[in-house]
């Protein structure tokens with residue numbers, strides 16, 4: 001069950017009617033449920049209870065809102081960050097620097113130095129070149145950088161091509177067959193405390209077998225390194241567990257995932273690290289929108305909503321599905337196309353979908369919008385940056401303001417020489 005349910009004829013987030021929020025804040029607006037976020041954080045942790053030493057770093061990129069990060073910090077989560085901006089958010093939310101993992105193929109020298117200065121707990125190196133550079137920067141600062149080496153296991157996660165990260169043709173990590181040699185060379189560098197391996201094969205993973213294969217390969221690599229006398233105390237298994245986007249979808253649960261990991265890792269004698277994103281935040285948020293008008297079409301009506309691809313990019317970017325539901329359903333259904341107002345044909349949320357009958361002025365939601373939603377929003381077509389709200393029981397608060405087009409316009413200027 002989630003916390004977005006019809007109560008007294010209208011969809012509520014926990015105990016707050018969505019029409020109340022829409023009236024006060026306007027639409028489109030993201031609404032997150034605190035209870036859902038906390039429950040997901042706890043369920044994921046419990047699923048790993050069989051492992052003796054665990055570290056969980058929430059993948060900030062899935063939902064970097066400060067209030068979301070604060071809540072997860074209170075649940076004992078660290079953070080997996082991929083930029084200085086995300087690192088500063090995690091620290092501002094109260095996460096301990098030592099609980100922050102810094103991932104990403106393009107960490108700049110400036111970012112590496114800032115992260116060392118902040119005392120970040122672990123760098124996941126994505127190349128030998130990055131390791132050499134980090135070692136130099138750390139040595140010049142008189143500190144030691146704790147890190148792991150991210151390996152590309154060349155496993156197909158079976159997910160959308162744009163969210164696959166663990167195949168040989170993807171840019172992430174070092175190739176499996178040279179990883180041992182690179183590990184050995186990097187471990188000799190002063191300035192680095194290379195303590196383990198990392199892997200992350202993709203996102204929205206709906207079948208555990210590719211992950212299992214990747215983890216088995218990583219275990220073998222770790223064993224081989226130890227045989228050569230290398231120290232490997234940490235294994236970071238990344239994130240990627242999928243969530244149901246369609247009502248009725250059956251996916252592996254965190255418990256299934258935890259059981260699979262416990263089986264693969266039973267002889268590892270290592271701290272096992274995780275970087276879940278979507279599985280924590282995905283189903284904890286909806287995007288509330290208002291129907292602008294219903295336009296006649298040749299085959300079926302076009303439901304034009306006031307949310308667009310700039311607010312929720314996943315359908316345009318990944319052909320992703322988000323369930324659509326009326327906030328005050330009448331029980332009638334229609335078949336329609338659902339589109340936003342942006343002047344791009346990719347600004348399409350659904351084609352030929354059977355949905356609640358809606359009319360101009362009605363409120364509706366796109367479900368499962370808590371991950372890779374607001375964080376990917378932009379201002380294309382000079383639209384506002386979408387606001388975010390968090391609900392807790394019968395309380396709610398704006399946790400990110402709408403940034404109006406006028407504020408963005410005010411940050412631009414015309415140079416003198418144009419006049």
Ligand SMILES: *Cc1c(COP(=O)(O)O)cnc(C)c1O
Pocket residue numbers: 059061062080103104200202203204238239240241275276277278279371
């Ligand atoms: C995106 C990402 C994650 C989180 O992925 P989810 O599918 O949201 O769990 C974790 N680790 C790394 C390195 C990532 O790039």
